[in-house]
Amino acid sequence: MGHPVAIVTGAARGIGHACVERLVSDGYYVVAIDLDTSPMVNMQQDKQVEIHDLDVTDVEAGRNLVNDVSQRLGGANALVNNAGNQIHSPAEDFSEEDLQQILDVHVVGAFSLSLSLIHISEPTRRTP
Numbered sequence: 001m002g003h004p005v006a007i008v009t010g011a012a013r014g015i016g017h018a019c020v021e022r023l024v025s026d027g028y029y030v031v032a033i034d035l036d037t038s039p040m041v042n043m044q045q046d047k048q049v050e051i052h053d054l055d056v057t058d059v060e061a062g063r064n065l066v067n068d069v070s071q072r073l074g075g076a077n078a079l080v081n082n083a084g085n086q087i088h089s090p091a092e093d094f095s096e097e098d099l100q101q102i103l104d105v106h107v108v109g110a111f112s113l114s115l116s117l118i119h120i121s122e123p124t125r126r127t128p
Helices: 014-025 038-045 059-073 096-121
Strands: 005-009 029-034 049-053 078-080
Touching: 005 014, 005 059, 005 096, 014 029, 014 038, 014 078, 029 038, 029 059, 038 049, 059 096, 078 096
Parallel strands: 005 029, 005 078, 029 049
Antiparallel strands: none
16 A cells, blocks of 8 residues: 555544545545544545445444454554544533533544554564
8 A cells, every 4th residue: 555544433524534634635544434434435535545434433334444444454544433422401401311422422433443443453562
């Protein structure tokens, strides 16, 4: 491949989309992921971008994606954990389910992808 590889979550819109554009302009091959990939149709024309629909709260799917990237592309040099969600109501109206949904995306999803990438990228760094 020859290019450094980056994985970007929440790549369909806003900051995530801008990150994809910047990384491509900096010479990266980008694995762009989002829950809804329909806004990324134009990205498919760029040979330095591949698109995957992925729910970052699905830990197993994230692990599988990182393993696939590792096998096909030799790993990833960068991970942009940009996926996010928000609940459009006052905090006092949040349910426990609302809070859990936010934590699953912002914390659990980001942590599990990061950990999967660390385990694939540097297995000799881990200590028993």
